[in-house]
Amino acid sequence: NAGVMQNPRHLVRRRGQEARLRCSPMKGHSHVYWYRQLPEEGLKFMVYLQKENIIDESGMPKERFSAEFPKEGPSILRIQQVVRGDSAAYFCASSPFGGGQDTQYFGPGTRLTVL
Amino acid sequence: SQQGEEDPQALSIQEGENATMNCSYKTSINNLQWYRQNSGRGLVHLILIRSNEREKHSGRLRVTLDTSKKSSSLLITASRAADTASYFCATVPPPGAGSYQLTFGKGTKLSVIP
Numbered sequence: 001n002a003g004v005m006q007n008p009r010h011l012v013r014r015r016g017q018e019a020r021l022r023c024s025p026m027k028g029h030s031h032v033y034w035y036r037q038l039p040e041e042g043l044k045f046m047v048y049l050q051k052e053n054i055i056d057e058s059g060m061p062k063e064r065f066s067a068e069f070p071k072e073g074p075s076i077l078r079i080q081q082v083v084r085g086d087s088a089a090y091f092c093a094s095s096p097f098g099g100g101q102d103t104q105y106f107g108p109g110t111r112l113t114v115l
Numbered sequence: 116s117q118q119g120e121e122d123p124q125a126l127s128i129q130e131g132e133n134a135t136m137n138c139s140y141k142t143s144i145n146n147l148q149w150y151r152q153n154s155g156r157g158l159v160h161l162i163l164i165r166s167n168e169r170e171k172h173s174g175r176l177r178v179t180l181d182t183s184k185k186s187s188s189l190l191i192t193a194s195r196a197a198d199t200a201s202y203f204c205a206t207v208p209p210p211g212a213g214s215y216q217l218t219f220g221k222g223t224k225l226s227v228i229p
Contacts (some may be wrong), residue, residue: 033216042203042219043158056215091157094215101145103208104159104217 002027003093004107005074012113013082021077025094032075033104033110034067037089044057049075050098082114120220121204124125127226134191138204139184145209147175147180148217149189152201161189161202194227201225 005024025032027032030051035043045059049069064082069075079101089100089111093104120138138147142163146165150158162178164171171178177190191198201224205217 035217035219040221042221043205043217045216045218048215049136057212059216093158098215100224101210103148103160104161106150 006090006091006092006107006110008110009108010111010113014115015083019082019086019112019114020091021079021092022074023077023094023107024074025090025092026096027104029094029096030106031067031095031098033080033093033095034077035077035093037091037109039088043091046077047107053094055098056072057083064079065103069077079112082112084114087114121196121202121223122221124221124227125224127228128194130194130196130229132194134194134198136189136202136225136228138187138189138220140187140204140218141185142206143209143212144182144206146207147187148205148207149176149178150203150205154159154200157202158203162165179208190226194225196229198229199202199225199227204227 007022029114032049034046037043047060047067048056062075063079089109091109094105095108096101120139147162149161152158162173164178164180176191180187188190201222203219203222205219208214
């Protein structure tokens, strides 16, 4: 039973480019969460999605960031016109039941570096 | 503001000793979870303890929760070099709070010296 998959594992972008991060949840999980981690910091919640729905995006910057979880395929976190401050590790987690009531299983993360 | 705050920020012990890490939080919770993160890696879930539970065990791990003090502790007994990692507590708000997010502390860096 494969765990949460994220790709790419490392992504390098120049300022102004777009970054697309992908997350495939564990089999049977329909709830996906995205978190960002700055160096030496804990994880900060960004967005919570179910299939085709954004449930809670209270942690996501209003501009340049968007997330989706289509009916088919992985969840995508998209950052447009990246800036140096976007450099961080981005983690995706999935859970079977959602609502924060059960364990979230984390992927290995995507480390984004903005030059 | 950060919901969970771990204490100490860093801890260095000899292999075989016990390690205790504490977590304090500010608002009501549904559950509290402990995670481990090895350097440069993803998070591994260790234990989930619900607000109506006081203590849980899993192998060499023991977690306590005191909701009256809004605090939790993680005890690792008979530590091993492989336990070297950062440990995070994360809280989930009660149902109806309008939020489902895990709120993490900054973590405790544990170093176990062989």
